[in-house]
Amino acid sequence: MPITLPRIRAINAVANGGSYAAAARQLGLSQPAVSQHVRDTEAEYGVRLFLRRNGALHPTPLCAQLCDIAERMAGEEREAERILTRHTTLLDGRLSIGLGNSMPGMAVIALFRKRHPSVSVSVETGSFEKIVKAVLAREVDVGVLPDLPADGRFRTELLVRQDVVAVVHAQNSLAERQSFTCAQLMEAPLIFRTRGSSTQRVVDRAFRAARFEPAPILMLDTRDAAYEAVANGLGVGFMWRHGTGRTDAVRRIPVREMNRMYDEAAFTLADEQAVMVDAFMAAVRAFRAENAQQE
Template sequence: MRYVQLRAFHHVAMAGGFSKAAQALHLTQPAISDQVRRLEEEYDVALFSRSHRQVVLTAAGRRLLALTHRLFGAEAEALDMLQEERSLRSGALRIVADSVHHVLDVLTAFRERHPGIQISISRGNTGSVVDTLIGYDAEVGVLGELADDRPFEVLPLNVSPIIAFAARSHPAAGRKSLSLEELEAWPLVLREPGSRTRQLLEQRAAERGVALHCAVEAEGREAVRAIVAAGGGIGFVSAAEFGDDDPALVRLPLDGPPLAMQEKLICLHERRNSKTIKAFFDMARATRT
């Protein structure tokens, strides 16, 4: 028994005839007929009933077809797996994120699994992350909120409250927490208007009738941290992004119901089946469990 004989039998059985099987395998009909004949002669078994010019499986042929279904099904799965592995050995993945902190564990695991993929990360806020993905200037986005998720594939990452933070030398640094009303008395360092952190903070302040004083508006989280550390005012960030590695800064929880930031991993819905994008989303799901 040879592989080519089983393959010929399988395609004749599936196609319902020798000529169609020959077309599918890009061979001549006599070649296909010869392979099936050799298989039948070698094991002294009839696999097809050829009466009345029709090709009909015998009982033995039906049993063999059940086996070749598994054989060639496994072969197809193996081919798909190998092709997918080859496609992920090289290439690029562009990520635009309001904060990369929320996917650091995903990035580490993805790089270990697919070291040939070149990853680049750019910074953005909620608005620019969406615009960058729609413009096909990045494959994957990380952001706090998504007002309209219809064109996107969305994977929730984590929920983290917004906190205030200040320089250790700031007069408020010794406080255990701050209320929005108390913030009226202090100069604040806020992100650009497209920042979801700023939007949530200003929305809550408006609901409470509190007027916040933006002393400095800075683009990007790192710029805010640098200005706050220099004594420029009080800043705001999600607790997950604050970290405790900067001795010059202290965290100040906000009183009242928490202002929760729901971080999400997104991509354009139409690109969700891209092997690289899908692999990154699968890795993100795996690291959450």
């Protein structure tokens, strides 16, 4: 009997969840139905898919190969759904957005929702690398990132131009400064982001150009964690000037070697023609024009 899509899904769900019960909840099936899929596959092909250790089911190497196939199949299913829904009207559409920074992307989303209140919007946040990969894999429809390199695979719409600034707790004595140099920052407790952050790329370039090798006291994997570390007085961090709408207890201070302005843009795949994506790009243009008038 040929392997079926429900069987592949069941095997992958058991591998991810570690039990038949967890897989059943994920798939909306009964536990006996899930276990039957696994047992039938093992019996018909004479293979072992799972080993039980410490009360959990662990995939065998053979099962891991099947799970890789299952993930690819899931990606194809998502793409098939996108093809079927990309021309849906704005009356009942869906749009997924990947944000590298909360702001100004959230402000554009608010404008988009005001224009198209019936569109369902989902938001994924993450590092620069994560959001680029999500757009390339069509896991999100559109991304919003600063310092996006020229890439023929994308079409882009400029949102804002901004620089990276140092952020310091308002009660820190360093908060009285009007600006920093990298040499001055070498004397401060520094809070860095981990690899994959667009902010950290700019910071690394600035210190490298100034011929310094800083040793941060903290390396954090999310911008929110870095912001909270600064807000709790742990040291000096870095962020895009308009990267958050928060103003609590933190001062933004320019750094001489980081004063270059970078474009933050919305981007999607060059061949993407979805109605919702075009509507979001129109909201980006409207946001940019509104802010230009205020300036």
